Amino acid sequence: MLLRIASASLWNRRLTALLTAFSIAVSVFIMLGVDHLKNEMKSSFGRTVSGVDLIVGARTGSTNLLLYSVFRIGNPSNNLSWQTFQALSQAKEVDWAVPISLGDSHKGYRVMGTTPGYFEHFKYGSRQDLAFRQGQSFTTTQEVVLGSDVAAKLDYHLGDELVISHGTGEVSFTHHDAYPFKVVGILNATGTPVDQTLHVNLASIELIHLSGGQGDHAHPQVQRHAAITDQTEDHHDDHDHDHVTEGTGHHLQPGSVTAMLVGLKSRIGTLTFQRKVNEYKDEPLLAIIPGVALAELWQMMGMVEKALALIALLVLVASLLGMTTMLLASMREREREIAVLRAIGAHASFVLLLIELEAVLIALAGAVAGYLGLAGLLTLLKNWISSEYGLFISGLPLSGSTLGYLGLIVGLAALLALIPAVLSYRTALSRGLSVRL
């Protein structure tokens, strides 16, 4: 009966009740959304790199190195000279080393120069190998291997030809038109930035800059290469391009690479080798352990996440206060109801429970609507988010923590509704049958 009165009373004030429930739904949406995104990002982050013991780049922040080498976010501030790469890959502790070179793009997707060894050594998730859905690794400098999203979004198939642009923007004015690539392989989806990447031979990167940029002094990457080589104590020729043996491509030697991925013979020596790299005399270097750097990055993201959670909480408090205001505003007209209920024998606590129940109903409606809205939106936008942002979000589970949040919201609503509820309880006790008209 109490439930029937509460729902009829809310229905009677359905516009305000609905708006209140809606504002609660919005805050539930934000709260659960932030929480879910955080969890998904965390697992998505953890999946991105595995099987790599160290990532070595020019000296910079460890987060920065991780971001550009693994997540393809941002740009390297400095490169690593080819001599250093060769010296390090021949160190006795090293099992394998794969160079990567970034800086070009194709229709907004990053192009990465590397060696076929990348497909063999780079792992993701729980040590899963990169696998070819179609085709195989590149063998010449005119071949490209696509990540699964690149192939799917741009509708490329084996045998198609494409042109790489200079720089990493979606719109570039410098296209390396003279140097087209043929698609020879497409990778399986991994749920990592690999899906968003075009892989070419390291030598190709040097080649396209050679053939594309005629008299290319406005070519920042090449200039930067030159600048770095100048600084190194190893005696280098002033211009990178001189290193490149034209034609065959296989014998091309790049002046520098963006970073290198290293696998060690024994993981026990990781820290020792890391120190050795960090103290490398010929060039300022930084070596990071991916797991450690990921954890650091995650800590940094934690700040953002906390801020978002705080905003969600504030929105929630605001909407719950709105609900309380709505209940308080209806108090005057409810004096009559209270008098009627009291006259026919209702105890004052009946009135208190009635108002509490109304609040709980509103909060529950809002919480359920917010949850369903988020679940629905995630289902709709899942694919778009993964292709736009490289974040792989799964659907919204009705987990313990989700239920905990929903319970918390309903509980808070009940708590705040105590203000109008207790007020009407006291009205019911003292004023009783008399109504101010």
Next chain:
Amino acid sequence: MADLRLDTVIHLDKVRFGWAQNPLLDIANWRVERGQKVFLYGPSGSGKSTLLNLLCGIIKPQSGSIRLLDTDITQMSAGKRDRFRAKHIGMIFQQFNLLPYLSVKENINLAWELGGTGQRNEGFLAHMLERLELGNELLIRRADSLSVGQQQRVAVARALLNKPELIIADEPTSALDSELRDQFLHLLLGCAEESQATVVFVSHDKSLKSYFDIHQDLRALSTMREDA
């Protein structure tokens, strides 16, 4: 029910309510016998609502006893007073006697439920509705879709539903025009007589007193202060 002790329905003895030096109500002695129809006259500010709240057990006097049906309600717990009220007192207000957003039937069910007896005497309800010239089709309508006259008659039906010994009516006719007022008073008093209920009718409208056998001025009853 021929118990002699129950012949006094209301007995107020040295009832004081308000602040010690300046009581709102101070009634030395007041009795209402079974079956009486009492017209309690009182202009606004004469302590009417305080008296009503006292009679219904919503509030307690600072001193004195209020005996209803030979039971001192001032000695009861709040919960007991609520149950006592639901069972023994039928209340009719000036206006808005029903929860507006519930149907007439739901309003009546609510009274049954809170009445605590658990019985739903549908036969009696049908009889009351007929007696009060209310069609059955009204039951499913929302209470606020009824005319004021209809609402007041539903209020009478509801007040009598649990067959209370005492009916308290607080200006129930003030929202009705003179023709409806006559009809309403006849129905109310007729129904009360039928279920042998005692009626205390509170009003500031002296023209109504011809309907009642006992007239009582509230100001004479209570020694009041001017500033109350």
